[in-house]
Amino acid sequence: MSDATGFITSQRNNRRASLVILAGTFLLLFVVVNALVFVVGGFTSQDCEPVRSPGFGAAQETCTRNFQFQPVVIGIVAVLVVGYLVFAWLASGRAALTMVHARPAEGPEFAELRSLVEQMAIASGLPMPKV
Numbered sequence: 001m002s003d004a005t006g007f008i009t010s011q012r013n014n015r016r017a018s019l020v021i022l023a024g025t026f027l028l029l030f031v032v033v034n035a036l037v038f039v040v041g042g043f044t045s046q047d048c049e050p051v052r053s054p055g056f057g058a059a060q061e062t063c064t065r066n067f068q069f070q071p072v073v074i075g076i077v078a079v080l081v082v083g084y085l086v087f088a089w090l091a092s093g094r095a096a097l098t099m100v101h102a103r104p105a106e107g108p109e110f111a112e113l114r115s116l117v118e119q120m121a122i123a124s125g126l127p128m129p130k131v
Contacts, residue, residue, distance in 0.1 A: 008131060022085060022089070026081055026082070026085060028079045029080050029084065029085075030077060030078065033080070034073075034074065034076045034077055034082060037073055037077065041065075042070060042073050043067055043068060043069070043070055043073065044065045044066065044067060044068060045065070045066050045068040046063055046064070046065050046066075047063065047064050047066060048061045048062070048063040048064075049061065049062055049063075049100070104130065105131040110131070113131060114131050117129065117131050
C-alpha cells in the first residue's frame with residue numbers, strides 16, 4: 001500500500017510542478033512579448049498639433065508620444081502566448097520521441113514487452129498504451 005500511496009503522491013507533485021512551470025513560462029513569455037511590443041511602439045499614441053508660423057512659411061507640426069494602455073494588445077499577446085503553450089504541450093511528446101529516434105515495438109522480438117505492458121494496463125484498469 002505504501003508504494004501505491006508514494007506513487008500517487010509523486011504523481012500529484014509532478015502535476016503541481018508542471019502547472020507551476022507552465023504558469024512561470026506564461027508569465028515570462030507574456031512579459032517578454034509585451035516588452036517587445038512596448039519597444040516597437042504598441043503602447044504609444046502620437047498627438048500632433050499644427051504650429052502657426054508667421055507669414056507664408058511651410059506648415060509645421062509638433063508631435064508628442066504618450067504612453068497609452070492598450071487592453072486589446074495585452075489580450076492579443078495573452079492569446080498568442082496561451083496558444084504557443086498549448087501547442088508546445090501537445091507537441092512535446094512527439095518531439096521527445098523524435099529526438100531519441102523512438103520507433104514502435106512491433107514484431108516478435110518485442111512480444112514479451114507488449115505482454116508485460118498489457119498485463120500492467122489490465123491490472124491498473126487503464127487502456128493499453130502504444131508501445
